Amino acid sequence: MTPRAPWGLLVLAALFLVPAAGSRYYTFLANDVVIWALFATSLNLLVGYAGLVSFGHAAYFGIGAYTTGLLMKKLGVSFLVAFPAAGLVAGLFALVFGFFCVRLTKIYFAMLTLAFAQIVWAICFKWNEVTGGEQGMPEIPYPDFAWLERLAASWPILAGYRTSEHFYFLTVVLVGLCFWILRRIVGSPFGRILTTIRENPERAEFIGVNVRRYELAAFVLAGAFAGLAGGLFGIFNRGVFPDFAYWTKSSEVLIMTLLGGMGAFYGPALGALVLLWLNQQIMSYTQYWPLILGIILIALLFVFPAGLAGAASLIAGRLGRRRRAHA
Amino acid sequence: MLDVRDLRKSFAGFQAVGGVSFTVPAGSISAIIGPNGAGKTTLFNLITGHVKPDAGRVVFKKRDVTGIAPHDLCRLGMGRSFQRTNIFPRLTVYENIQAAYVSHRGRGRSLFARVDRLYREETLALLDAVGLLDKAGEVSGFLSHGNQKQLELGLALALEPEILLLDEPTAGMSAAETRESIRLIETIARERSLTLLFTEHDMEVVFSISQRIAVLHQGRVIADGTPDEVRRDPEVRRVYLGAAP
Numbered sequence: 001m002t003p004r005a006p007w008g009l010l011v012l013a014a015l016f017l018v019p020a021a022g023s024r025y026y027t028f029l030a031n032d033v034v035i036w037a038l039f040a041t042s043l044n045l046l047v048g049y050a051g052l053v054s055f056g057h058a059a060y061f062g063i064g065a066y067t068t069g070l071l072m073k074k075l076g077v078s079f080l081v082a083f084p085a086a087g088l089v090a091g092l093f094a095l096v097f098g099f100f101c102v103r104l105t106k107i108y109f110a111m112l113t114l115a116f117a118q119i120v121w122a123i124c125f126k127w128n129e130v131t132g133g134e135q136g137m138p139e140i141p142y143p144d145f146a147w148l149e150r151l152a153a154s155w156p157i158l159a160g161y162r163t164s165e166h167f168y169f170l171t172v173v174l175v176g177l178c179f180w181i182l183r184r185i186v187g188s189p190f191g192r193i194l195t196t197i198r199e200n201p202e203r204a205e206f207i208g209v210n211v212r213r214y215e216l217a218a219f220v221l222a223g224a225f226a227g228l229a230g231g232l233f234g235i236f237n238r239g240v241f242p243d244f245a246y247w248t249k250s251s252e253v254l255i256m257t258l259l260g261g262m263g264a265f266y267g268p269a270l271g272a273l274v275l276l277w278l279n280q281q282i283m284s285y286t287q288y289w290p291l292i293l294g295i296i297l298i299a300l301l302f303v304f305p306a307g308l309a310g311a312a313s314l315i316a317g318r319l320g321r322r323r324r325a326h327a
Numbered sequence: 328m329l330d331v332r333d334l335r336k337s338f339a340g341f342q343a344v345g346g347v348s349f350t351v352p353a354g355s356i357s358a359i360i361g362p363n364g365a366g367k368t369t370l371f372n373l374i375t376g377h378v379k380p381d382a383g384r385v386v387f388k389k390r391d392v393t394g395i396a397p398h399d400l401c402r403l404g405m406g407r408s409f410q411r412t413n414i415f416p417r418l419t420v421y422e423n424i425q426a427a428y429v430s431h432r433g434r435g436r437s438l439f440a441r442v443d444r445l446y447r448e449e450t451l452a453l454l455d456a457v458g459l460l461d462k463a464g465e466v467s468g469f470l471s472h473g474n475q476k477q478l479e480l481g482l483a484l485a486l487e488p489e490i491l492l493l494d495e496p497t498a499g500m501s502a503a504e505t506r507e508s509i510r511l512i513e514t515i516a517r518e519r520s521l522t523l524l525f526t527e528h529d530m531e532v533v534f535s536i537s538q539r540i541a542v543l544h545q546g547r548v549i550a551d552g553t554p555d556e557v558r559r560d561p562e563v564r565r566v567y568l569g570a571a572p
Contacts, residue, residue: 187441187442189434189437192426193430195415195418196418196426196430199414199416199418203415205398207401207486208401
């Protein structure tokens with residue numbers, strides 16, 4: 001067997017080169033993709049590994065965004081504290097909501113996640129004093145990058161970037177770290193037990209798995225990572241708004257996960273890339289993006305039910321076989 | 328080892344199990360037989376905690392375990408296999424058994440260890456014992472029916488049970504497969520000094536390996552004894568064995 005290419009590191013390296021090689025626009029797009037990739041991958045812990053379809057995952061994204069936003073803007077807390085707080089608070093909410101959700105199965109589970117998400121949205125929308133209500137919370141400050149500029153004084157390679165690009169680098173590092181942790185989780189004994197629940201919850205009980213407790217643990221982890229993604233997104237977006245927690249956000253992230261392929265760890269990230277890029281491309285030609293999106297989805301469900309990642313591994317498998325047949 | 332006292336269960340007015348009592352001594356091989364719809368599977372589900380009984384008790388190792396959750400029962404040493412094949416279809420054969428070890432030995436909570444090589448020795452040894460070593464890397468959902476039944480047995484054994492409840496272990500098998508898997512079950516039970524309780528519809532199988540047989544008919548035990556006693560019982564002959572046992 002040939003050693004596998006270190007794809008993760010290659011992608012990371014490529015991401016670091018985007019601001020130097022591409023335009024501001026591409027850095028913006030890449031930043032968007034990186035954050036959504038984390039959001040979608042956190043959802044995949046539920047959908048792809050534990051077999052739980054959540055229609056309300058945006059709740060935790062929104063909670064994370066508001067947590068970081070409130071701490072940094074209103075209380076002047078440092079990003080170093082405000083960022084992990086997003087994961088922590090979102091995880092706590094996921095613990096409370098999840099406690100009820102995992103008592104239900106299938107469509108009832110999905111509907112209850114949606115119900116909780118809509119409650120979160122409604123609170124964000126109406127609680128003017130804290131969340132800014134409908135107007136949201138604009139002008140979330142960037143983290144303090146003075147240290148980076150001091151570093152750039154002695155390392156010229158780091159010099160000459162704008163604050164938004166500094167934030168992009170920070171995002172890449174933090175999301176990379178989260179991906180590494182998530183990767184470890186799905187490859188752990190815990191991850192294996194989650195797949196048994198996805199495959200057959202009844203049988204999982206009878207190899208001694210406390211199904212509900214594992215589902216809740218997965219729900220909390222997924223919520224926490226969604227919260228981290230939300231925390232980053234609020235800063236990237238220069239503001240936090242109630243629609244972060246709205247059901248359309250939940251469906252967008254679910255579509256990314258399905259489009260990319262929930263069977264593969266990097267599938268949802270691929271889905272985020274393709275969907276956001278297509279969105280940008282098509283939006284410049286037509287305003288009928290939802291129509292195009294619908295057609296893409298229908299085609300996908302019939303042609304590549306395993307998503308883009310599934311299709312890619314299928315094609316790679318066929319090519320490999322053909323190569324072996326010729327050899 | 329296992330003591331069932333006056334178990335009852337009705338579903339929407341239909342009495343599936345109506346006051347069943349029997350005892351399974353440690354180290355024995357016992358069978359529950361009965362025509363289709365006699366309540367065998369329901370009885371199993373009552374014992375293993377999948378369904379809560381309306382009345383009655385299940386006592387396992389001198390402990391009242393009536394209605395406790397399957398995953399807790401599992402830890403106490405009760406393993407079961409299912410009538411409809413019940414495995415983790417998109418995992419490989421190896422992953423199926425390994426997951427059972429991970430769960431049973433309480434390693435499922437470790438979030439950052441690597442799972443790949445965990446309990447490798449045990450998993451391979453067990454796959455060898457149930458005759459699936461050469462299929463370790465295959466996706467279990469694509470195995471033949473007989474192989475899937477072997478895998479199910481493996482899943483139950485990975486939990487190192489003291490008693491094993493097998494719900495129609497040879498359902499849907501050919502005559503040759505049936506003989507083979509019964510021999511396998513018998514060997515494994517003897518080697519691991521397991522207590523066995525199984526349901527079966529194949530008469531030949533039942534009378535060849537069991538020491539005690541209970542006959543279930545319309546949710547009640549109509550006979551309980553050694554194979555010879557059951558074979559001679561006039562009531563059993565009437566309702567179940569027909570004229571030619």
